[in-house]
Amino acid sequence: DSGVTQTPKHLITATGQRVTLRCSPRSGDLSVYWYQQSLDQGLQFLIQYYNGEERAKGNILERFSAQQFPDLHSELNLSSLELGDSALYFCASSSDGKVYNEQFFGPGTRLTVL
Amino acid sequence: GENVEQHPSTLSVQEGDSAVIKCTYSDSASNYFPWYKQELGKRPQLIIDIRSNVGEKKDQRIAVTLNKTAKHFSLHITETQPEDSAVYFCAARDYGGSQGNLIFGKGTKLSVKP
Numbered sequence: 001d002s003g004v005t006q007t008p009k010h011l012i013t014a015t016g017q018r019v020t021l022r023c024s025p026r027s028g029d030l031s032v033y034w035y036q037q038s039l040d041q042g043l044q045f046l047i048q049y050y051n052g053e054e055r056a057k058g059n060i061l062e063r064f065s066a067q068q069f070p071d072l073h074s075e076l077n078l079s080s081l082e083l084g085d086s087a088l089y090f091c092a093s094s095s096d097g098k099v100y101n102e103q104f105f106g107p108g109t110r111l112t113v114l
Numbered sequence: 115g116e117n118v119e120q121h122p123s124t125l126s127v128q129e130g131d132s133a134v135i136k137c138t139y140s141d142s143a144s145n146y147f148p149w150y151k152q153e154l155g156k157r158p159q160l161i162i163d164i165r166s167n168v169g170e171k172k173d174q175r176i177a178v179t180l181n182k183t184a185k186h187f188s189l190h191i192t193e194t195q196p197e198d199s200a201v202y203f204c205a206a207r208d209y210g211g212s213q214g215n216l217i218f219g220k221g222t223k224l225s226v227k228p
Contacts, residue, residue: 106157
């Protein structure tokens with residue numbers, strides 16, 4: 001157990017809908033990362049937050065947004081869902097957001113868009 | 115931005131044999147290269163990493179080598195065991211589009227046959 005929690009574990013929804021994925025980092029970690037894992041693309045970095053502020057963006061679609069709250073938990077919002085958004089979404093956390101520090105991954109949320 | 119290519123995509127070895135997974139990267143400014151292991155149905159976990167100021171790093175049966183001139187790095191697992199069976203991801207630090215975050219390869223599925 002990495003100490004990072006994600007809810008829900010599974011999510012099944014329809015095209016065009018909007019969902020929210022939630023992540024709680026390890027105690028004391030200030031930085032949160034979101035990744036998308038699909039079968040053919042491996043792990044794709046989406047976005048990073050540090051102490052409530054956006055620090056870096058990767059290949060995140062405009063239909064997706066995220067935020068980190070004062071208690072440091074983070075939410076990833078996915079809207080106007082398409083079939084291709086079906087994937088495993090991981091959240092990871094690290095102590096200070098520096099790339100050299102290990103990222104601890106949560107168990108993931110499996111999103112299925114029908 | 116950074117691009118990471120990983121080979122092979124699948125690798126099958128006999129227990130006790132060695133396994134080698136290779137990655138190439140495109141950005142000569144990259145200076146940090148971690149390897150993550152993801153067992154079936156579980157979260158990715160860091161197993162070893164290397165910075166660009168060293169050429170090799172070992173941790174028991176696992177070693178990583180880095181060739182900065184050729185822009186490639188490799189994971190070596192010796193005396194493989196069935197519990198080494200997993201998907202292995204290499205990654206490189208991206209100074210471009212991801213503002214210093216990690217770009218992952220597409221993964222190598224390693225199967226160790228008893």
